[in-house]
Amino acid sequence: MDYYQYTAEDFAADDYFKEWVCFPTAENDAFWQGFLRDCPERYYQIEEARRLIEGLNQICPTPEVSQSVPVIWARIENTLDEQSTERIYRPRRWYIPVLSIAATLVVLIAAGWLFWRRSTPLESSGVLAAAPAEWVEAVNGADKTMLLQLPDGSIVKLEKNSRLKYPVEFDDSKREVHLEGGAFFEVQKNPKRPFLVFSNGLVTRVLGTSFHVKAYQKDPNVTVAVKSGRVSVYAERTDAQQDPEVKGVVLTPNQKAVFHRSESTISKVLVEAPLLLLPPVEMARFVFEAAPATEVFAALEKSYGIKVVFDEEVLKDCTLTINLTDENLFQKLEVICKVLDARYKLIDGQVIIYSKGC
Secondary structure, three states: OOHHHOOHHHHHHHHHHHHHHOOOOOOHHHHHHHHHHHHHHHHHHHHHHHHHHHHHHHHHOOOHHHHHHHHHHHHHHHHHHHHOOOOOOOOOHHHHHHHHHHHHHHHHHHHHHHHHHHHHOOOOOOOOOOOOEEEEEEOOOOOOEEEOOOOOOOOOEEEOEEEEEOOOOOOOOOEEEEEEEEEEOOOOOOOOOOOEEEEEOEEEEEEEEEEEEOOOOOOOEEEEEEOOOOOOEEEEOOOOOHHHHHHOEEEEEEEEEEEEEEOEEEEEEEOOOOOOOHHHHHHHHEEEEEEHHHHHHHHHHHHOOOOOEOOOOOOOOEEEEEEEEOOOOOHHHHHHHHHHOOOEEEOOOOEEEOOOOO
């Protein structure tokens, strides 16, 4: 069974899962506890399936009660037969319709419960037995951003229609949270306790930085965009014999990782609107007078934190006299390439310059 791909409805229909919820044993409990440890991002689907099964158990009669109905009717008939010979009332004729009506009511109630469960957005969920003892789940159903402060002092700006699950107290060796939706994180630095964000199959690992995660259940991709610091991003499911970060990517400011959920692949690109990392007083760096091309590209790298790759030998004789103070990154690149008779591409979160020289 590829339980990792299961939805809440798939779990609720699975016999082994239902056995664990209704009749837990040491064997099935060990299996599902292990599954949650290996796949913590399935928490919400499993919790929803658990409540679905428990809700149906509450509105459906137990097998023992159903099996005892014919016996009860038989006893009633025998009693009536003994007490009256003139008018015999036999409820047996009504047994099948009554049970049919009862069954119909059960189906309608169950269907109504399912409809309510699916149509009620962002319902707060409890804590599974497999999860740590005390967790907090913040759910933002409002039209504005929700501001949260985590136990370590980190700040989270939780966006509309999003939810964040985090422990009351972080572990001594790591800080782990689970996100569904969008949020901006400002993480307190702590080299001894990495900060991990689990979001729809993607793990974002940092020591202290600011970044944005977009991980809505309906979206095919999960994105992580870095504002400051360095971030390691990798898929949740990888070869058990290999460090998961080996197949991931490292992001620096103005870079973004896109996790394609259906293929479990990650690509690195630039953010749509790269921001200057320098304070305004240093903007004079973009005024150049007969400056070597290498100096101009170095200023771009320092200002935006983005690697600019070019052939220094080809451009060694190229100079620029130019003012790029008011342009954004891509406008700067267009102007520079026009002056140098060059072109550029964005590859793997870097700027690649192609030129034949001056």
